[in-house]
Amino acid sequence: MRQGDMLLPTLRETPADAEIKSHQLLVRAGYIRKNASGIYSFLPIGNKVLRKVEAIVREEMENAGAMEMNMPALQPSELWKETGRWYTFxxxxxxxxxxxxxxxxxxxxxxxxxxxxxxxEVKSYKQLPLSLYQIQTKFRDEKRPRFGLLRGREFLMKDAYTFHDSYESLDEHYEKMYTAYSNIFTRLGLNFRAVIADSGAMGGKDTHEFMVLSDIGEDTIAYSDTSSYAANIEMAPVTATYERSNETPLDKEKVATPNCKTMEDVSVFLGHELDQGIKSIMFKVDEKLVLVVARGDHEINDIKLKNLYDGAMVELAREEEVRKAMGAGFGSLGPINVPSSVEIVADHAVQALSNVTCGANEDGYHYKNVTPGKDFEVATYADLRFIQEGDPSPDGKGTIQFAKGIEVGHVFKLGEFYADKMNASYLDENGKSKTMLMGCYGIGVSRTLASIVEQYHDENGITWPKQVAPFHVHLLALNMKKEEQKELAERLYDKFKQAGIEVLFDDRKERAGVKFADSDLIGIPLRVTVGKQAGEGYVEFKLRATGEQTDVHEDDVVAHVTSWLNQN
Amino acid sequence: MRQGDMLLPTLRETPADAEIKSHQLLVRAGYIRKNASGIYSFLPIGNKVLRKVEAIVREEMENAGAMEMNMPALQPSELWKETGRWYTFxxxxxxxxxxxxxxxxxxxxxxxxxxxxxxxEVKSYKQLPLSLYQIQTKFRDEKRPRFGLLRGREFLMKDAYTFHDSYESLDEHYEKMYTAYSNIFTRLGLNFRAVIADSGAMGGKDTHEFMVLSDIGEDTIAYSDTSSYAANIEMAPVTATYERSNETPLDKEKVATPNCKTMEDVSVFLGHELDQGIKSIMFKVDEKLVLVVARGDHEINDIKLKNLYDGAMVELAREEEVRKAMGAGFGSLGPINVPSSVEIVADHAVQALSNVTCGANEDGYHYKNVTPGKDFEVATYADLRFIQEGDPSPDGKGTIQFAKGIEVGHVFKLGEFYADKMNASYLDENGKSKTMLMGCYGIGVSRTLASIVEQYHDENGITWPKQVAPFHVHLLALNMKKEEQKELAERLYDKFKQAGIEVLFDDRKERAGVKFADSDLIGIPLRVTVGKQAGEGYVEFKLRATGEQTDVHEDDVVAHVTSWLNQN
Incomplete structure (x- = not known):
């Protein structure tokens, strides 16, 4: 493709609304243009990358035995009313x-x-399992569309659905999809983790999110530094390995803690470490008040609390409810002298403590030298806190580190959730009607494209991995007015095309500086520059990602490119 | 692909709402399913055909130098208000x-x-021309969606747009697109015509519709029986080759024509041929009343009338307007004694007549023996009628035939229409700002798929041409319980896959009759049946379209298929 014939508008300035690198670079390098907030067009070079990402997704879906189909964007509201999502979405x-x-x-x-x-269409167990997917435009009216393709309102998605007559079959297909997703993100060159996630309101069983590691990610991942373990921090269980304190329990002592609103305030005021205090937070679990107690340096995880109470409605109690029940406000709550209407649950770590500080249920006062069991009783000890960096990994291998991630994929065992609401049933081997089991599996295709740019760029532009680059080779003729450069460049352009090498030929009458800057910005992995050495038949090879340069003779150019393309 | 693993539900019954063959067969053979009126899902086998049609469209677009891009479905209303189409669409x-x-x-x-x-993005003539296309879902809320994919509300379209700094450049790209469209429909195996069409309200110059010939088409095409000339009947000019009558003009005579409402009634009542009368119809052209006169066997074409008056608003006059101006109703109008406020225009054919019948502008009366020039004057003679079968072709070659057509493509020189309204300008070589010129080019991809079925089916099902068939080979094992059939079929299935032959393997435990009927319905071009001759290593080849059969030995099967695939 000749650059002069293409719609490939590059910008020197960063667009004002582009906060992150992928957004800035995809706009500046002419891959996308905004049509409205969260709504983008893919210009020709952007479309090329999109098609390559799509092709990899499609190949791995076919390998996983999924069949491509195509469903409409316009969906009758009646269907959404059957599942109730017309009202809840x-x-x-x-x-x-x-x-x-x-x-x-x-x-x-x-x-x-x-x-x-x-x-x-499916009436019998003989027709199951089925595995179907599509690559199709999705619409979500995000409250705050931002980050370019990362959070758009119209975007390209691969969504797959499987249907089963047994959990074994669902497990097997979930496994296949999980493997396909790992293959896809590996082939795309992404640094990612498959992360155990929250199944939320779907009522399903297993669910994993595929997260591309990136500082601009909005989710935090807890992962092991030595194994493949990774989980959304909300989901990671904490292994209880607390050693009981050997200290002799002392008598508790009430002390004034004026103006201390937080655990940090108290520990500074009383001069002890954070883990020498316990924090007490009041929740409402359905209609019951529950005081949740944790070590001062730990954060209480309300999803774990919710799971402890088997999915009940969990929310923070309001200040007036707290004051009415406990006689004190948020800053001075503690587990001593709690009315019987309030249940006390505590994180495992609390059980190992002795002689620590806690709120006195009296505004402006705390107790010192409090020991669980001696000074207060706990109804249930459980894992109720967020995992922290340095905690042992839940799989017993290594310790936990944190990273930020961009969710690019999601696999989900839905079980009977939709099939039950929509009466999707089949006859089993005995002619008995049963509800189908279902899995669903999504990849944000346009979002994945953006996340590749987040991981592949430098200060001058994008540095595409070659499997998704819009072209393999960027051929630059530095001075099209010099006959020998023009002729050599045109010859090479023909040779590349004949050899099936995808080439973008910068044949524009621009200065060399402009061509180099555009080339760095666009980020095609191999640059072949025809310049002053054209007279001797030499051109310069330069790898965009590493900057590695070589001079190559015209006769060897195609062989060199082919050999580079064939390197894994 | 194993048929037992696929979502490929066939129906014996014709769906009640399916009036035409493509709709009936695509549903019955498991290619599509309706989600709502005019809204369809493509099941896996339908998606395969769609992708093949798409691939051919894409290849020819690339050959024509168009670059693929991708624009959103959600379009800000502000843009539609700029062109006014927000209000007029x-x-x-x-x-x-x-x-x-x-x-x-x-x-x-x-x-x-x-x-x-x-x-x-485009500021300079140096960036022009540009040729861009996309293959994308379109939405049109048809008043009466019908005919399955032929008139849907959500459908797949290829749309292309070109931008230019001169009419020469627009002409050149129009020509390229025209050629690409001819290539596409030829490669798809369609019997089609490129038809001169009406540029309508767009104000553009040339426009052609690509029509697939079919009795269920809603448009009528006038085409030459010996040349490539074809036009929408509204557009075909009539060559004036009328020979003047030699008869001596007689004196006109008023006769009673009771209960004669139409030209047909009058000619029967007075006992002459239709072409021995003239019909007079009153139009309103903007606010002026115009009496249009034509030979009795001709139909007046209001588009030609509109063009005669240079695009003015043309409509039929209402009965009360007619009566007020002429003193008679619709059935008795004529060009004699017409008030000066009414202009008379006539089709060329009228000028050659002598001694014919016309309305007397008095209810229930006509004149006999009327001759133009003698009995009435005409302001303008022009081509004002629809072309008819048997008329000479406007290109001077052969005579006109009629056919019905389904519009599958449209190429259009828009000129400045959109660019002017939306201020799309560029600086020319002299730094002067000019309005861009534009062309647009569309193909209904899903509609084209349906029109292939309209041309490729028989009483048992679809007969796909191989370039768009969902699979090349349908492999049938008639009795999967017989070990020798099962083994041979499985061996062939593996061989086909290894040879890259697209094969659907009916491995279901169904009766032979069911398998044959499904196979005919689905319409894969080559059927390979493993049956009773399996013991001797023989299978039956059958071409779906012609019914031609051969027995082939296992060892020769792949070679035979490959050679068949490579035939033209």
Whole structure:
């Protein structure tokens, strides 16, 4: 492709609304243009990368035995009402009505549509399992679209759905999809982790998020420094390895702690470490008040609390509720002299403590030298805190580190959730009607493209890995007015095309400086420059990522490129 | 692919709402399923065909030098307001607002979006011409969606746009697109015509529709029986080759024609041929009344009338307007004694007539023996009628035949239409600002798929041409319980896959009759049946389209298939 013929507008300035590197560089290098907030066009060079990412996704889906199909964006509201999501999805789900006032959802996801198709077409266990996918545009009206392609309102997604007559079959396909996802992100050259995630309101069993590691990620991942273990920090269990203190319990002592609002304030005021105090936070679990107690340096994890109470509604108690029940406000709560209407639960770490500080349930006062068991009783000890860096990894291998991640994929055992609500059933071997089991699996294709740029760039532009680069070779003729340069460049351009090498030829009448800057910005992995050595038949090879340079004779150019392309 | 693992539900019954063959067969053979009126999912086998059609379209677009890009479905209403189409497009344009009450059009076409991108990015004649395309989902809220994929509300389209600094450049790219379209429909095996069409309200110059010939088509094409000439019947000019009558003009005579409402009634009543009368129809051209006169066997073409008056607003006059001006109703109008406020125009054919019948402008009366020039004057003679079968072809070669057609493609020289309204300008070589010129080019991809089925089917099902067939070979094992059949079929399945032959393997435990019927319905071009001759190593080849059969030995099967695949 000749650069002069392409729509490939590069910008020197960073767009004002582009906060992160992938957004800045994809706009500056002419890959995308914004049409409205969170809505982008892919210009030709961006479309090329998108197609390459898509092709890798498609190959691995086919390897996993999934069949491609194609479902519509316009989805009858009746289907969304069957699952209740018409009411619960919120304003993210875009809604539209046709000329006959019939309501439709603009597809944010396709569980309802695929389940409606499968319930109509599949009647027998003999037709199961089924594994289906599509690569299709999705619509979600994000409250704050930002970060370019990372959080858009219209985006490209690969979504897959599997249907089963047993949990063994669901497990097997989940495993296949998990492997396919690992292959996809590995082939894309991404530094990622498969992270144990929260199954949330879906009521499903297992779920993993595939996270590309990046400082701009909005999720925190807890991962082992020596094994493949990784989990969303909300999900990582803490292994209870606390050693009981040997100190002799002392008598508790009430002390004034004026103006101490937080655990940090108290520890500074009383001159002890954070882990020599215990914090007490009041939650409402359904309608019951629960005082949750944890070591001063730990953070209470309300998802674990929720799981302890088997998915009940969990929220922080309001200050007036706290004061009414305990006689003190947030800053001075503690587990001593708690009314019987309030249940006390504590994190495992608390059980190992002696002679620590806690709130006195009296504004401005704390107790010193408090010991659990002696000074207060706990109804249940459980794992109730967030994991921390330095904790042992839950799989017993190594210690936990934290990283930020961008979610690019998600695999999910839905179980009966949708099939039950939508009456997707089949007859088993004995002619008995049963509810299907289901899994769903998504990859944000355009988001993945952006996350590649987050990991592959330097101060001058993008540094595409070659498997997704828009072209393999960027051929630059530094001075098209010099006949020998022009001729050599044109010859090489023809040779590349004949050899099936994807080449972008900068044949523009621009200064060399402009061409080099654009080339760095666009980020094609191999640059072949025709310059002053053209007379001797030599050109310069330069690898965009490493800066490595070599001079190569015209006759060897194609062989060199081919050999470079064939390196893994 | 094993048929037992696929989502490939076939139906014996024809769906009640499916009026035409492509709709019936695509549903019955498991290619598509309806999600709502005019909205379909492509099941896996349908998606395969769609991808093959897409691939051919893509290849020919690349050959024509067009660059693929991708624009969003959600389009800011502001852009549509710039061209005025927000108000004029009507209810076919689906509209939606986001959570901030900002309005969007759901892309029915992308002229506005592409023009907004190009006006922002292109500043100089040096960046022109540009040729861009996308393959993308479109939304049009049809009043009466019908005929399955032929008139849907959500459908796949290839749309291309070109931008230019001269009409020569626009002409050149129009020519390239025209050729690409001819190549595409030829490669798809379609019997089609490129038809001169009406540029309508677009104000553009040339426009051609690509029509697949089919009895269920909603457009009528006038084509030459000996040349490539074809036009929408509204557009075909009539060559004036009328020979003047030699008869001596007689004196006109008023006769009663009771209960004669039409030209047919009058000719029967008075006992003459249709072409021995003239019909007179009153139009309103802007605010002026115009009496249009044509020979009795001809149909007046209001588009030609509109063109005669240079695009004025043309409509039929209402009965009360007619009666007020002429003193008679619709059935008795004629060009004699017409008030001066009414202009008379006539089709060329009228000028050659003598002694014919016309209305007397008095209810229930006509004149006999009327001759133009003698009995009435005509302001303008022009080509004002529809072409008819048997007329000479306008290109001077052969005579005109009619056919029905399905519009699958459209190429259009828009000229300045959009660029002018949206201020898409560039600086020319002298630094002067000029309005860009534009062309647009569309192919209905899913509609094309359906039109292939309209041309490729028989009473038992679809008969795909091999270039778009979902698979090359349908491998049938008639009795999977017989070990020798099962083993041979499995061996062949492996061999086909290794040879890169696309094969669907019916490994189901169904009766032979069911397998044959499904195979005919699905329409894969080559069937390889493993049956009773399996013991001797023989299988049966059968071409779906012709029914031609051969027995082939196992060892020769792959070679035979490969050689068949390589035939043209």
């Amino acid at each position: 919120g304003p993210e789900l875009m809604r539209i009505h046709d000329r006959h006032e019939r309501e439709f959802a603009l597809g944010a996801t396709h569980e309802e549509v695929i389940t409606s198709i499968i319930r109509d | 009507g209810p076919e344009l689906m509209r939606i607002h986001d959570r901030h009450e900002r309005e969007f059009a759901l892309g029915a076409t992308h002229e506005e979006v592409i023009t907004s991108i190009i006006r922002d």
